[in-house]
Amino acid sequence: MNEYLKKLLAARTAEVVALQVTMEATKDITEARSILENIKATNGLIDEMKTEIAKEEARSTGFNPLGSMNLNTNVPAKVEDNEKRYNEAFKNFITRGTVIPAELRTNEYTNTTDASAVIPMTVSNEIIRKIEVVGEIYNKVNHTQFPGGLSIPMSSITPVATWGPKSDSQKLGANGSVIFAYYGLEVKMSQSLISNTVSIVAFNNLFVTVATEAILKALDKSILVGTGVGEPLGISKDPRVTNIVTLASTDFTFKNLSKKVNASIPKEARAIGIYVFGQGTWDVNLNAIEDTTGQPMTKLTITDLGEKYRLFGKELLTTIHFEDFDTAASGAVVGVFFPPLQYVINSNLQLTATKWIDNETSEIKNKLQLIADGKSLDTSGFVIFKKA
DSSP: OHHHHHHHHHHHHHHHHHHHHHHHHOOOHHHHHHHHHHHHHHHHHHHHHHHHHHHHHHHHHOOOTTTTSOOOOHHHHHHHHHHHHHHHHHHHHHHHOOOOOGGGOTTOSOSSTTOOEEOOHHHHHHHHHHHHHHOTTGGGSEEEOOOTTSEEEHHHHSOOOOSSOOOHHHHOOSOSEEEOOOEEEEEEEEHHHHTTOOSHHHHHHHHHHHHHHHHHHHHHHHHHHOBSSSSOBOGGGOTTOOOEEEEOGGGOSHHHHHHHTGGGSOHHHHTTOEEEEEHHIIIIIITTOBOTTSOBSEEEEEETTEEEEEETTEEEEEESSSOOGGGOOTTOEEEEEEOGGGEEEEOOOOEEEEEEEETTTTEEEEEEEEEEEEEESOGGGOEEEEEO
16 A cells, blocks of 8 residues: 555656646646646645555554653553544444543533444544545635634635735725624435444545535535525625626627626636536536637636636636536526635534434434534625626
């Protein structure tokens, strides 16, 4: 396993070097930005592989990096032992319903046998890491951890730099404030799905994969189409977004699209915003549109991380939460443009797990709960695209 990782690490490192050479040689700013994104993503994979290789070597050699130092490691060792015990106890709680021992439940909510269990830190951190890496829309927006129910000045979230001493009124970069609610995002996981996992590694991998996929789908959906009732308010549902552009089938030409889409975006938002459209709208209506000289107006880049799209030089993401233009009804939202840092998901990403019985199926299930909210900040750079 270690040798395989080392070979893969060497290949990835060589890939980064080749990308850097290509980026330095290109004169196309769009291509350079795309290459830079690939370099960042590959460097992230390299860091992960280095961590795994170090862990493998430590396990195989029994090397203790603190062993040669005159440090008292009894306390950390005890803490680590308790973490391992809690991780195993949590696995048994999820897969078999075994109550977690009282001495390990430092974050219990009640004293009953069906109390919630806090997800182990190692598992929770891995879920957070995957959410931030994999989440195509979520990882673009702003993330905060403000307490719910408090009025937070927008300048605390998106500060603005100014020259010299200013009065308090001049220091406020964004007008107004925002109040985040406590909305519970629930992931209901069948016990039969994970009851057969025996090892702690297999359990962690499956649990993280299932939980991450469900959380990401819900967060990405809420950012775009959330109603604001019991869930975050999505961009396409926010009444403060008044820049609405209607598109007809005849608008998907360079001249018409440039006039309607590109011209609708405020200048200050152009360099920092992204498009989001349905996959079918990209495939059928947007991809391969050419300008008057035959140059493509869009760009498709295929990497080992998937397909990357650009429209008018700006990043374009696709989603299942907007209808495809050709099949959408008149007046339906088919896409949006927005600066990602002007939308905030507020959550400490602390997950808890609870057992419950689905009376309709008589099946024991695990309910994971995450407290979060999401809101737009300054919507002046937001655009909603609807079918005419």
